[in-house]
Amino acid sequence: MTKPLFEYIIDKIYNKDVKRFVVCPSAIKDCGCYLYKHGIPYVEGIDERSAGYIATGMSHEANEPVAILCSGNSTFRNLTSAMTEAYYRKLPILVLTIDNSADLINQTVNPQDIFTAHCCISNSLSISDIDNTVEEVIVNLNNDKPVFLELTGYNRTIIESEDNTHAMELDASSYLYSDDEIKRIVSLISQTSCVHIGSKFSNSQKTIITKRIPEIYCNDGANAVDGRLATLIGSSVVAKSQLHVGIFSEDECIYDLNMFGNRHVGSNVIVFIKGKTDMCATILEYAENLDWDVMSLDKVDGMSFDKISKPVIVKIN
Amino acid sequence: MNNEYIDDTLRYATGQYYTVEKNKQILLYLLKQWGIKKVVVSPGATNYALVGSMQHDAFFEMYSCVDERGASYMALGMAKKAKEPVIISCTGATSSRNYMAALTEAYYSKTPILVVTSSLSQACIGHLRAQVTDRSHAPIDTCVKSITIDNIKDEEDVWSATVKINEALSLLKNGPVHINICTTYTNDFSCKELPVAKYIPLYESAKELPSLPNGRIAIFIGSHKKFTERQTQSIERFCKNHNAVVLADHTSGYYGKFRLNMALPFFQGKTVFKENQVNLLIHLGEISGDYYTFGRLRPAEVWRVSDDGAYRDFFKFLTKVFAMSEECFFDAYCDRNVTTNDYYHDCQELLSKCRENLPEVGFSNIWMASQLSQKLPADSVIHFGILNSLRSWDFFDLPVGVESASNVGGFGIDGCVSSVIGAAMVNPDKLYFCVVGDLTMFYDINSLLTKDLPKNLRILEINNGRGTEFRNYNHLAKIAFGNSVDAYIAACAHNGAQSHTLLKGICENCGIDYVACETKPEFEAVIDKFTTRDIDRSIVIEAFTDSDVESDALKAFSAIIVDPLPKRGIRKIKRIMKIKS
Numbered sequence: 023m024t025k026p027l028f029e030y031i032i033d034k035i036y037n038k039d040v041k042r043f044v045v046c047p048s049a050i051k052d053c054g055c056y057l058y059k060h061g062i063p064y065v066e067g068i069d070e071r072s073a074g075y076i077a078t079g080m081s082h083e084a085n086e087p088v089a090i091l092c093s094g095n096s097t098f099r100n101l102t103s104a105m106t107e108a109y110y111r112k113l114p115i116l117v118l119t120i121d122n123s124a125d126l127i128n129q130t131v132n133p134q135d136i137f138t139a140h141c142c143i144s145n146s147l148s149i150s151d152i153d154n155t156v157e158e159v160i161v162n163l164n165n166d167k168p169v170f171l172e173l174t175g176y177n178r179t180i181i182e183s184e185d186n187t188h189a190m191e192l193d194a195s196s197y198l199y200s201d202d203e204i205k206r207i208v209s210l211i212s213q214t215s216c217v218h219i220g221s222k223f224s225n226s227q228k229t230i231i232t233k234r235i236p237e238i239y240c241n242d243g244a245n246a247v248d249g250r251l252a253t254l255i256g257s258s259v260v261a262k263s264q265l266h267v268g269i270f271s272e273d274e275c276i277y278d279l280n281m282f283g284n285r286h287v288g289s290n291v292i293v294f295i296k297g298k299t300d301m302c303a304t305i306l307e308y309a310e311n312l313d314w315d316v317m318s319l320d321k322v323d324g325m326s327f328d329k330i331s332k333p334v335i336v337k338i339n
Numbered sequence: 340m341n342n343e344y345i346d347d348t349l350r351y352a353t354g355q356y357y358t359v360e361k362n363k364q365i366l367l368y369l370l371k372q373w374g375i376k377k378v379v380v381s382p383g384a385t386n387y388a389l390v391g392s393m394q395h396d397a398f399f400e401m402y403s404c405v406d407e408r409g410a411s412y413m414a415l416g417m418a419k420k421a422k423e424p425v426i427i428s429c430t431g432a433t434s435s436r437n438y439m440a441a442l443t444e445a446y447y448s449k450t451p452i453l454v455v456t457s458s459l460s461q462a463c464i465g466h467l468r469a470q471v472t473d474r475s476h477a478p479i480d481t482c483v484k485s486i487t488i489d490n491i492k493d494e495e496d497v498w499s500a501t502v503k504i505n506e507a508l509s510l511l512k513n514g515p516v517h518i519n520i521c522t523t524y525t526n527d528f529s530c531k532e533l534p535v536a537k538y539i540p541l542y543e544s545a546k547e548l549p550s551l552p553n554g555r556i557a558i559f560i561g562s563h564k565k566f567t568e569r570q571t572q573s574i575e576r577f578c579k580n581h582n583a584v585v586l587a588d589h590t591s592g593y594y595g596k597f598r599l600n601m602a603l604p605f606f607q608g609k610t611v612f613k614e615n616q617v618n619l620l621i622h623l624g625e626i627s628g629d630y631y632t633f634g635r636l637r638p639a640e641v642w643r644v645s646d647d648g649a650y651r652d653f654f655k656f657l658t659k660v661f662a663m664s665e666e667c668f669f670d671a672y673c674d675r676n677v678t679t680n681d682y683y684h685d686c687q688e689l690l691s692k693c694r695e696n697l698p699e700v701g702f703s704n705i706w707m708a709s710q711l712s713q714k715l716p717a718d719s720v721i722h723f724g725i726l727n728s729l730r731s732w733d734f735f736d737l738p739v740g741v742e743s744a745s746n747v748g749g750f751g752i753d754g755c756v757s758s759v760i761g762a763a764m765v766n767p768d769k770l771y772f773c774v775v776g777d778l779t780m781f782y783d784i785n786s787l788l789t790k791d792l793p794k795n796l797r798i799l800e801i802n803n804g805r806g807t808e809f810r811n812y813n814h815l816a817k818i819a820f821g822n823s824v825d826a827y828i829a830a831c832a833h834n835g836a837q838s839h840t841l842l843k844g845i846c847e848n849c850g851i852d853y854v855a856c857e858t859k860p861e862f863e864a865v866i867d868k869f870t871t872r873d874i875d876r877s878i879v880i881e882a883f884t885d886s887d888v889e890s891d892a893l894k895a896f897s898a899i900i901v902d903p904l905p906k907r908g909i910r911k912i913k914r915i916m917k918i919k920s
Binding site for chain 1: 562564565625626720722744746747748749751753754755756757758759760761762763764765766781782783784785786788789790791831832833834835836838840841843844845848849
């Protein structure tokens, strides 16, 4: 029976006594469904940093190794701080990153004091080489050493479609902004605004914005979900007289939730948030408690945001 | 063939002794201690201070080889044949690059080659200096350890070089080791006798262990994975046998007998410290957050015991390293049969003296610790935030059966809440408490949105509206800036400036019970609910405190036992009073 590389690895380490998994948001689609389908318990972290610390707390408490599953894009850098904790407390944590595409991020050089071993597996290796590498990972974990295992070159479409009910569920709830929503947002803000957008924009949607508003930023460097709101706020505090507009997903706002409470946030910030789950309401209330104006896109047609007296958060849907 | 030319006269009758360069002196002294004498040298200026010194000392069995590639392979053959480490030494420029091939061979055959490369000071790298090459990274499969010993400028450098060289030499058993040693090119070889450098041996077998020194023995435990029953018994038996104590705070994870959390006594006047001098400190575990205890300990010597055999000289008094399990170490020393445990009782008495005279303090982290610590149900776990919370709670013992942990590894405030969430998921039937400040809470606020958040969490957030640490009376930033630390150093006024709705709102949305307290009676009223083993909803208490009250509480706790004024001091004060009157 053929199976995708990451499933093979997960099975392998699970059978070798790594029984606890924490799955980062960036890997939930790929790994979550597999674990779910096979009845392997796992915890979903809300962001990589939190997921990393959940794993350290769990490993110490259970006195067992814990595997963190994460995608290979730059979000895995958020694990650096929790892995520092793991390194200095000798906690056996395995960070398993999975890459679909060609290396976007060079993961080969990391701070000295986060991992004791760095292993790589690609699907060009023979089964016996893969098994040997997994063995090396396990030996390190058994010696209370944090390990980095980089999985490259696996293709997510390998997953059999009939096995994929859970994944379909997740896919159905994946979100992109509609062109109409983008147009409405653009019509509400002045041409001199500074717009920051999230990671889930098509090129044509970017064009809708740039046609009217020339200044648009997107953290395309690593194209990660973290730090979007923080980047917007950073820009807003150095250009206080310019309206700063963020168009972000719910996930992107969750990563940076504590930025809503930053005391430097001024009345030149508007965040449009595309909701996905009921957590969106929680975010809106959190912002409201910090004295942000909370609105809904349905109810702001015809309004002008050129002069606002408080930071504003607008729910898109 | 032509070796007859190199007779003793040519080698020794030079009128020169050892170099005055201190880093070479330390290396030479330690090579002799470790019994490493065979050396293959290649010609050059950057290593002549080292080679010239070795030439003077008949201890070193010297060979010369021009080509470094040849020299390194020669050393490989010598080491394999003689079954002992061999030193190779070369100058700057590309000379050391020629070692790479033989070192690769030595690495994979675990042959003990000590590579001593030579360089100008590290500061010269990257500035187009002739012969300076950058050796900060060695290919991963050429040596098991690579260190640089720069020119020595002060005592700190001496300490660092000494420990690093000892550790490097201890690792030769695993394969080649690289020491890049810097030089000033001095031609002063006037040192007739090498100054003593501290020899720190490594012990790997429980069969050949040194005898324990006389005097008081204490075991200090930094953060540690959970102790097994077996380890705890070994430590208890050792303490009983040697009149020893275990200095273990809430990060140590040690709950056995002879345990003392001495943070409070050590926070008192200096006279207290004198009573607690130790002759031998046995150091276990990793990083500790118990600043008061480790800050005051001045042991005569420290023995480090850890499986990893790494040279961790936290106290700077390291004299021996034991690469073995803790139970193996302690079991080997159960021979003294001392009948008294007076050291433990003395410490305990001192601790009681402090605990029985606790001052009345205002509504603060310390006060809440004093109230809540004794009410934690047995079989619960408590995590502490960095650093005010951990410190406040280290003043108090926890009930028997309560375990504790803190993120002292990376010492970050960024993930304390996530860590307790992870821990709580392991045992859904136990209560997991967590005490954090507001910066820590809001740093990690999105962790409350974690899917399937456990219901057995009990989070106490002390919201003083800032990093109150920096407002403490004794914090250097406070002393320098006063309350102006609030602007940037203490990050005041974020997160709604002690908002009464922010945390409450998110808790409600996450299905967590929320209670706010601003006074002692309000807190007392909620303790029962907080500590009841009724696991159907997690609970957050948000306690609003004032930084001045927090600081005053800490100050009061520092002055339970004050140092008597020295007689001379009293006379001086009297004289000043007289002048004034």
